[in-house]
Amino acid sequence: MTEGHAPFRVGTETYQTWYKVVGDLGAGGRPIVCVHGGGGMTHHYMLPHKELNSRLGVPVIFYDQLGNGESTRIPDAPKEFWKAELWVDELENLVKHLGISDDFDLLGHSWGGGSLSALPGILSINCVSGMLSGQFTATRAPAGLKNLIIADFPASVPLLQASTDTILKQNPEVAAIIQKHTEAGTFADPGYLAATQILHKKHFCTIDPMPEDLMTSALSIMKDPTVFSAMVGPSSYNLVGNLVGWSIIDKLHNITCPVLLLSSPHDAVQPFAIIPWFQNINKVKWVELYNSSHMPMFEEPERYFQVIVDFLTRESPNAPLVTK
Template sequence: MSTAPPPSARGTAPFGEHRTWYRVTGDLRSGRPPLVVAHGGPGSTHDYLLSLAALAESGHAVVHYDQLGNGGSTRLPDRGDDFWTVQLFLDELDNLLRHLGIADGYVLYGHSWGGMLAAKHASTAPPGLRGLVIANSPASYPLWLQEMKVLREQLPPDVDATLRRHEEAGTTDTDEYFAAMRVFYDKHVCRVLPWPRDFFASFMEIHHDPTVYHSMNGPTEFHVIGTLRDWSVEDCLAGIAVPTLLLSGRHDEATEATVRPFQEGIEGARWEIFEESSHVPHLEEPERFTAVMKDFLKEVERG
């Protein structure tokens, strides 16, 4: 079970014909902007980010939610690629902010794919956005794919050969592919072994219902063949005008080359690199992560 503090509220927000599941920790009316957490994937769940709920101790309520298609939100396993779009998830985020009554004041934390989503949201200059955290996110999938090639070349030759053999044959659902995939994941996604329960929970959620992940991403983090393979947010970064914190790990699959466009494109963005982390520093270096986040939230409050 998670060690996250218990929620102060849980529910679902109507979103067209569907529903978005959410969890609130703390008081949304505390006077301090709540932290809204957008998870990765696409097609993951909030579980692996649950430890962020402890930040509610700083007086900022924390809102987790499951994006449409996964977790506690409406599952739509029969929908095709044309349904799962970036705009769908931007609309879902806007809808949730309105439903919770926090659209006039909030901080947005986006992890991995969620960071790209958050950047796109922030680039539209929503009047209630007070601060932005882009965590372990690439600025573009083409850049991500270039860096995946670099990281894969550093794997043991037999591991990469196994991966490529199954990718070319379309047999990425086999045990042999999974075992080879774990070599990459244990090095560049989560270096805490065994994997923390919250992280494993999200991983298994994708495994049990990969509809969104396979449609938009592909079978793995490093074999991106889905609809997002050509997507980038680099062209909209100049529109972000709120305090922005960038987070990444020294061993991250989101390498420095994929994160650098955020620093170059967002005026005043601050970049913190976690030396002992890969893709989930909130689990790999939790004490430093908490300190960095609390400092940033204080900075946002100071305006």
């Protein structure tokens, strides 16, 4: 296992992207890059994906996105500094720095898709990794990317908001409390926190208490809300940040590598928000995990990792996958 920093130049400034490699990049086996969610979370909750190194012997790469975790923090950056293209550039830079741009796989969770992460004062949309992985693939056409895995991520933020509305309609009493405090801006009120915890336990992570690595990542938003505030706003029920209006739907047809979609009907990211991925990509497989909500790597690990392993080790890597 190795750790390091990849210099990442933005304008006239050079920042540092922290990364960890589980396995040996020089020992053969196609590496897989794991992209964590956000905004403002860290790589820690993605660490269960070390299982892919154990099962397949491939190097597994984790990293903290700029502004998060062990990578450079920029608390005084203006709001307009934080945009999806910044992290897409960072991902492209990391792949080049590690020397794997001609042959790698990519796994993005949530931002990885819109999750409800109830924490004191913050209800987090954890939706950067799927956004970054999808946008990276659709707009940069990386020739060396052999497989893309998108877990729990909608094809657009409007679909995420529609998913959130669906969840709230299913929980009208909770929704009334959340609406009251959202309108008042009282996100630290105990009533608001209790209401969001109810949704959290149904649609974010059904394991109680929350797994330690997931808690570490989630608490990072409280420790430094810079990225969350810029991209989302004060809460996911008052989305006024730079994510507003984001969509990848009109670019999905550009994705030519095989894609695995993972979702759950219990997730805050509802199945209808996944459909555009399935309809607009040529080589695609969609698997629903019925015993999970938004964190299948913790909630349903055996099935989750088996589906990924089966996808990565299929006998005909270039065969059509579509099951529509």
